[in-house]
Amino acid sequence: MHGPLGDIVVLDLSRALAGPHAAQMLGDLGARVIKVEHPDGGDESRGWGPPFAGPSGDISTYFLAANRNKQSIAVDLKTPEGKELIERLVRRSDVLIENFRTGVLDRLGFTVGRLHELNPRLVILSITGFGHDGPEGGRPGYDQIAQGEAGLMSLTGPGPGEPYRVGASIADLLAGIHGAYGVAAALYERERTGHGTVVRTSLLAAVTGVHSYHGTAWTVGGQVPRAGGNHHASIAPYGAFRCADGMIQIAVANENQWRKVAALLDLDKPGYATNRERFAHRDELIADIEKALAAHDRAHWLERLAELGIPAGAIRSIDEVYAWEQTRSQGLLVEVEHPVLGTIELPGPPLRFDDHPGFHHTAPPQLGADRDAVLDWLARAEQEAASGGEHRSTAADETEGGR
Template sequence: MLGPLGGIVVLDLSRALAGPHAAQMLGDLGALVIKVEHPDGGDESRGWGPPFVGPDHDISTYFLAANRNKQSITVDMKTPEGKELIERLVRQSDVLVENFRSGVLDRLGFPVERLHELNPRLVVLSITGFGHDGPEGGRPGYDQIAQGEAGLMSLTGPSPDEPYRVGASVADLLAGIHGAYGVAAALYEREHTGRGRVVRTSLLAAVTGVHSYHGTAWTVGGTVPHASGNHHASITPYGAFRCADGMLQIAAANDGQWRKVAALLGIDPDRPEYATNRERRAHRDRLVAEMESALAAHDRGHWLARLGEAGVPAGAIRTLDEVYSWPQTRSQGLVVEVEHPVLGRIELPGPPLRFDDPGGPSGREEGMQEKPVHTAPPALGQDTESVLAWLEERER
């Protein structure tokens, strides 16, 4: 693997989604990630589906989403032999990722104090549902529960009376993202202090951390935000609109863009109820109805072309098959090919970061590849022997 974290070793004790996503991000950045799984079934997400693929229809596409660029070993951490192996791996690792419930790792014999006794330079990423302390710190948490408890569902849906979960598991994924950047910061700090530290986040923290202007609407403005369907809570016109053959999205974030939209649709932009964003927001239902009446005259292709010519941000609402076949998606490295031990050559969603080559072709080290080589999510325990051999070599 190439990348900024080349040479970093990550011991991934996590399962399901938040922790594995964090470890996968570190693997995308070049770290060697060793995924520890229980011999009896491994990561529980191996059984989550449909869809399942493969000759025996037993490979979970859910698992494939969060475990690229990892090696899998099987360890029973409750046995003396398993504990000894984990101790050896901890000594050789830079980062440990776990998302057990609070106290579980302690009961397994690996409290933070013990981990840092084994390896003072170890950075520990710990992800929980609702935090590591506080009156409800011990609660178990899954994504949808956290979306509700952290207020996200109250902001999502067609109306305040119909809260919806976000379609993607954003609490898990955001917790993984926050955890990965916390690890990067702790590794940087370690270069100056020589010691690792514990990085903590939770599903609750991850969702609350992206409230943004919804949060300040309450904490500063004293207003409780509610779901507003497919239209922005603070900017108008900004949302999804019906035209002759379906829906498209228009985002007029300032008065200049609004005037361009109004000119295309034959609406007077200086009418008192539409002249400013504050007025447009107050009369949003009327404005949306007037815009959709004009948009009904043509199909999406017509309007997207006209809006693009005018410089107004607009777009289609794509299904995932359309997203992954879109040349723009592929041009950004958001689809990667890997060789899976059972499935053969497959495509996976790619990492969202790209790094330039500041030295250009002449500045590249001899033998360095131009692009990182990604590896497929592993079969259960497929790398146990090779990791043990690597560990013995490190220890020598």
């Protein structure tokens, strides 16, 4: 099955996580993704670990997480030969993704003007740390720095005095997600205008873009949100609670749910009738709930809460998540054939399309392994374009060594 983007070609000049994640998302949708890497070591995430895998212990599991469904070619962008090859690929691509520091691509000779001179229909996704302009637009961007600068760390942790980073590289991942949906919108617009455009996002924009009610708490409500540990900033009870043998999470979003919980835990008492009242007495409420939950283990309470239709759940470790049948049933784990590791499982895409149920995923590529396949495809595309046709890459347009 080709996927929704089965006729799209993506030239991925990015590295590390934000850009590669965006490109991987487009590859999950069926696009042919050509990953351009420097011959000397390739994408720096190939060296990030532990853990590493393989007989020689030199395959980064970090790299494997962001580069499925891609082909790899090794190109030195500073050489005339490398620039010539990139120009040829730009002419035949629909999307170009880059996350260089501001100005780097310009200095290499690939300004936006030049790229659109080569291919007026090209959609360009540019991901930076703090934006491409503004007083600090040239700053390098790294996930944890962005988490701090964009306020996320001030919202995360046991309390206001102990800011924590989010465990995942969430600024990078959100920038990739925002970038991918921006590309999808730009491709749709191109069908109307006939011209490509530039889509810009940044780690700063990606994190600020998910402030949601924390942002309006300040911009409208005049309150500066602070870290509140494992409990919601506006709803009570909503968070993690201790039982006899560990912790569970309970989310009470309305008064009907609260009445059921109150009856179950014998907490029908003054001051808890409404969310506003409960939140005003949140510390006392949490203590009362945990005192009641201490009578039984997690399995007991999860079963009782489920019977009442109360949202609740366990706190799973990563290995438990991937062993969970519900995770597997949603296609969130995919099996691929790696040339060195053999059959491996990777975290899968978060989207499913009813019209494309049998999408075939490919393993993250070895450095430069697909050069011949890409050059063969490129030559055929150029030949067809020269003869008056327009070559479109699809998942069915496969050559040995890659998609």
